[in-house]
Amino acid sequence: MEIRWEIFAVILGASIVTFLPRVLPLMVLSRLQIPDWAMRWLSYIPVAVMAALLGNELLMTDGKLTSLKDNIELFAALPTFLVAIFTRSLLGTIVVGVVSVMLLRAFL
Amino acid sequence: MQQENVQLRMERNEDSFLQGVKDCVPTLLGYLSIGFAAGVVGHTSGLSVLEVTLMSVLIYAGSAQFIIAGMVAAQGSIAAIIFTVFIVNLRHLLLSAAVSPYFRHLTAFKTMIIGSLLTDETFGVAINKAANTRALSESWMNGLNVTAYLNWILATMAGAFLGQWITNPEKFGLDFALSAMFIGLLVLQMIGRKKLARDLVVILCAVGIVVGVGMVTSGSVAVIIATVSAATIGVLIERWK
Numbered sequence: 001m002e003i004r005w006e007i008f009a010v011i012l013g014a015s016i017v018t019f020l021p022r023v024l025p026l027m028v029l030s031r032l033q034i035p036d037w038a039m040r041w042l043s044y045i046p047v048a049v050m051a052a053l054l055g056n057e058l059l060m061t062d063g064k065l066t067s068l069k070d071n072i073e074l075f076a077a078l079p080t081f082l083v084a085i086f087t088r089s090l091l092g093t094i095v096v097g098v099v100s101v102m103l104l105r106a107f108l
Numbered sequence: 109m110q111q112e113n114v115q116l117r118m119e120r121n122e123d124s125f126l127q128g129v130k131d132c133v134p135t136l137l138g139y140l141s142i143g144f145a146a147g148v149v150g151h152t153s154g155l156s157v158l159e160v161t162l163m164s165v166l167i168y169a170g171s172a173q174f175i176i177a178g179m180v181a182a183q184g185s186i187a188a189i190i191f192t193v194f195i196v197n198l199r200h201l202l203l204s205a206a207v208s209p210y211f212r213h214l215t216a217f218k219t220m221i222i223g224s225l226l227t228d229e230t231f232g233v234a235i236n237k238a239a240n241t242r243a244l245s246e247s248w249m250n251g252l253n254v255t256a257y258l259n260w261i262l263a264t265m266a267g268a269f270l271g272q273w274i275t276n277p278e279k280f281g282l283d284f285a286l287s288a289m290f291i292g293l294l295v296l297q298m299i300g301r302k303k304l305a306r307d308l309v310v311i312l313c314a315v316g317i318v319v320g321v322g323m324v325t326s327g328s329v330a331v332i333i334a335t336v337s338a339a340t341i342g343v344l345i346e347r348w349k
Contacts, residue, residue: 002158009186011159011162013189014189015166017191018172018194021197021198021199022203023204023224024223025204025205026205026207026208027219029204029205030214031216040343045203047298047307047342048310048314048336048342049199049335050228050232051314052330052331052335053199053228055314055315055334056318056322057290060319060330064323076281077287080287084294089134090233091137094285094289097281097284097285098280101284102281
């Protein structure tokens with residue numbers, strides 16, 4: 001139970017390169033008056049980034065499209081989306097998603 | 109006069125640290141399962157419980173921690189690991205920029221504290237709350253952030269500790285918690301802003317681009333390119349109308 005020097009170096013370096021992109025825009029941009037077009041651009045970021053992350057998680061495996069018949073996650077995404085749309089509950093969505101994957105993996 | 113006081117108090121409650129903690133609760137299970145999975149994976153790749161914990165305290169980014177565990181196991185060089193983490197976490201630039209208008213009233217130091225604990229999930233919760241306001245409360249945001257942070261540290265510690273007995277977290281669907289959370293946040297976000305048609309176009313573009321670009325570069329670079337292009341397409345459609 002210890003911390004090795006190389007691992008410590010990795011963690012420290014990774015923490016710095018994670019910290020800066022998180023903090024700099026907030027510190028700089030909240031000082032400035034952001035023009036209207038930039039605000040409108042930023043307003044599309046949440047939807048765009050979530051969709052991109054999801055597309056990457058659900059459709060891609062090692063730089064290739066995941067084959068449709070093995071893609072349990074994609075099938076599980078369907079009930080997960082429905083629960084999100086009809087209940088608007090984040091917790092309910094996650095529970096249904098996790099349970100769907102568990103069941104699909106158990107029975108398929 | 110009295111009515112004004114009541115209203116003021118209600119606004120305060122809505123913006124309090126405690127309310128931030130409460131608004132974090134729906135995401136806790138997601139964080140817990142992803143953190144737990146990250147801890148288990150960290151353990152299986154040979155990291156000690158202390159190293160996994162230090163990683164959560166200092167880095168606090170799920171995708172980065174999964175990558176470090178994988179690259180440590182594959183004996184990647186220190187520089188290569190740090191650079192990959194940098195690329196993966198570049199998307200935080202966009203998240204941080206997108207919430208920046210709501211924290212204009214704070215000092216640079218306070219925005220730094222808020223930014224240092226910003227994640228995909230707390231961002232999602234915050235941007236939903238911001239849908240109908242011009243500013244977000246500092247205490248509320250800190251309540252949200254700190255709850256998520258502590259939960260994450262505990263979850264990864266538990267995962268690393270119990271990892272010796274769990275060989276396949278996939279069996280329980282735990283690895284899907286991250287995607288399910290993104291689905292929930294995406295849907296909530298769209299319901300909040302009522303730009304359904306344009307949002308759907310942006311989503312289709314983002315997915316199409318992430319798949320296309322993901323075939324020639326890494327997934328995390330593809331996510332950044334897809335996000336930037338899809339958001340630009342959204343603005344352009346708005347212009348044309």
